[in-house]
Every structure is written in C-alpha cells, then in structure tokens.
Amino acid sequence: MPPFNFIQLADPQFGMSASLSSRPDAEIADMASRGLRVRRVAPFEGFGPETAAFEEAIAQANRLRPEFVVVCGDMVNDPDSSDERAEVLRIAGQLDPSIPIHWVAGNHDVGADTVVPTPASMKAYRDVWGDDFFSFQREDVSFIVLNTSVMDHPEQVPGELESQMRFLEAELRTARKRDSSQIIVFTHYPFFLESPEEGDGYFTVAKERRMPVIELFRKYGVSAVFAGHWHRNNYAEDDGMLMVATGPVGFPLGDDPSGYRVVEVHDGGVKHEYHELVKGQPAAGDEE
Numbered sequence: 001m002p003p004f005n006f007i008q009l010a011d012p013q014f015g016m017s018a019s020l021s022s023r024p025d026a027e028i029a030d031m032a033s034r035g036l037r038v039r040r041v042a043p044f045e046g047f048g049p050e051t052a053a054f055e056e057a058i059a060q061a062n063r064l065r066p067e068f069v070v071v072c073g074d075m076v077n078d079p080d081s082s083d084e085r086a087e088v089l090r091i092a093g094q095l096d097p098s099i100p101i102h103w104v105a106g107n108h109d110v111g112a113d114t115v116v117p118t119p120a121s122m123k124a125y126r127d128v129w130g131d132d133f134f135s136f137q138r139e140d141v142s143f144i145v146l147n148t149s150v151m152d153h154p155e156q157v158p159g160e161l162e163s164q165m166r167f168l169e170a171e172l173r174t175a176r177k178r179d180s181s182q183i184i185v186f187t188h189y190p191f192f193l194e195s196p197e198e199g200d201g202y203f204t205v206a207k208e209r210r211m212p213v214i215e216l217f218r219k220y221g222v223s224a225v226f227a228g229h230w231h232r233n234n235y236a237e238d239d240g241m242l243m244v245a246t247g248p249v250g251f252p253l254g255d256d257p258s259g260y261r262v263v264e265v266h267d268g269g270v271k272h273e274y275h276e277l278v279k280g281q282p283a284a285g286d287e288e
C-alpha cells in the first residue's frame with residue numbers, strides 16, 4: 001500500500017474563547033483546580049479567535065492535500081447557536097472540494113446540556129452534521145467514527161448505545177474479513193488517558209461502557225484511536241493500540257498551543273505529528 005496522509009483536527013469549538021472571557025474569577029479558579037488553565041483576556045463576544053485558527057487549519061489542509069480531514073468533535077461551544085454552526089460550515093466550505101471532511105460528534109455538538117444526548121439533540125446533530133457513527137475506507141485501511149457522548153451518557157436515548165455497539169462489532173468483523181491492514185477509530189472523548197483500567201472522569205468514556213469497547217478493539221486488533229476533548233495532547237497505549245488525544249484548533253486548556261495533527265498511514269502503522277497552528281500564540285495559563 002502506498003503511504004497516505006490525513007489531517008486530524010479537534011475542538012474548534014466556536015464561541016468558547018468569548019464565553020470563557022466573561023466568566024467570573026471563581027469559576028476560572030475552579031477550572032484551574034481541575035487542571036484546566038484558562039488565560040484571562042478582556043471580555044469580548046463572537047468567535048474571532050476560532051475563525052482565525054480554523055481558517056488557518058483549512059488553509060494548511062489545502063496546502064498539504066491529505067486524503068481527508070477529520071474533525072474530532074466540539075465544532076461549536078453552544079449546540080443551539082446557529083451563528084457558531086454557520087461559521088464552522090462557512091470555513092469548512094473553503095476546503096478544496098476534492099478533500100473529504102468527516103465530522104465526529106462532540107459533547108458540545110450532540111449533548112442537549114453539552115453533556116447528555118437526548119432524542120432532540122441527536123436529531124439536531126444529524127440534521128446538520130450527518131451520521132454520528134459511520135465508517136469509510138482508504139486503500140486497505142478501515143476507518144470507524146463513533147459517538148462517544150452516547151457511550152458516556154446513553155440514559156436519555158434508549159436503543160442508541162445498543163445500535164452503535166452492534167454497528168461497531170459488525171464493522172470490525174467486516175474490516176477483518178476484508179483483510180484490512182489496519183483499523184483506525186475516530187472519537188471525541190478518548191477512552192482513557194493512561195490505561196483502560198483507570199476510573200471514570202470528565203475526559204473519558206465511563207468505565208462501565210468503556211471496557212466492552214476496549215474488549216472489541218483488542219479482539220479485532222484496532223491499531224489507533226484519535227480523539228480530542230482534552231484541549232491538549234495526550235498519548236497512551238493499550239496492547240499496541242495507540243490512544244491519542246489531540247490538542248485543540250480552538251482554545252487550549254493546557255501547555256499545548258492550538259494546532260492540528262498530520263497522520264501518515266503506512267504498511268504496518270501510523271506516524272503522527274502535532275503542528276502549532278497560530279504562531280506566536282501565548283501559552284495557555286499565561287496571565288495578561
């Protein structure tokens with residue numbers, strides 16, 4: 001198989017910077033106590049920083065000409081904001097039409113309260129962004145996209161988790177029958193930050209529903225999962241499977257700057273590298 005590249009983006013999250021700019025100090029301090037470092041700026045409205053970063057990411061994709069671009073969730077900050085949605089789609093429209101773009105459901109896109117999906121929020125998501133779980137193929141590599149918000153909080157959408165799990169196992173089986181050289185999965189939440197056995201937390205899929213998925217990944221030999229949500233980079237592994245959380249196109253919450261990941265897929269594995277998006281951007285956590 002000739003090697004090919006794809007570009008992974010995560011968390012453009014239009015509107016997040018402005019929303020954080022007007023939060024009270026106590027809330028920012030509470031976030032800091034949970035390891036989420038917010039650089040304070042004067043209050044503003046709109047989504048200027050996200051527009052600049054996402055436009056640059058799309059420009060880089062047009063320059064690098066990957067096989068596809070995948071956006072691993074949290075396209076918007078407010079799932080009910082048609083302005084935020086329209087701006088994401090306007091800029092995505094600048095991508096060369098020969099390069100497909102795949103959307104992955106994030107909690108801010110598909111959760112009614114930015115966490116828990118409901119029948120109405122699932123419908124609203126699908127009407128704008130398309131299917132929330134699906135698969136596609138490039139060369140002899142199988143790619144599977146999952147909705148980890150439903151995996152984390154299935155309680156208000158009966159039947160959704162079960163149908164997604166049936167889909168996942170069927171796709172994995174098909175990939176193996178097809179003799180795929182690799183199976184690569186895209187999600188918003190990483191399944192774990194250090195090890196599959198770790199406990200529950202805001203940044204990962206609840207353990208009770210994480211482990212059955214991990215068992216399937218092990219059984220069918222998934223080679224890598226690329227996710228977002230943490231607004232910083234994180235690299236973990238389970239039995240040879242990479243679990244990569246990629247830093248944000250939008251607002252950083254750790255030391256990593258806003259950026260994008262270029263992944264080279266070749267026989268037997270992937271090589272991937274995170275690239276800074278906005279040169280000269282102050283590091284998150286710097287106080288003004």
Ligand SMILES: [Fe+2]
Nearest residue numbers: 074106107229
């Ligand atoms: Fe998220």
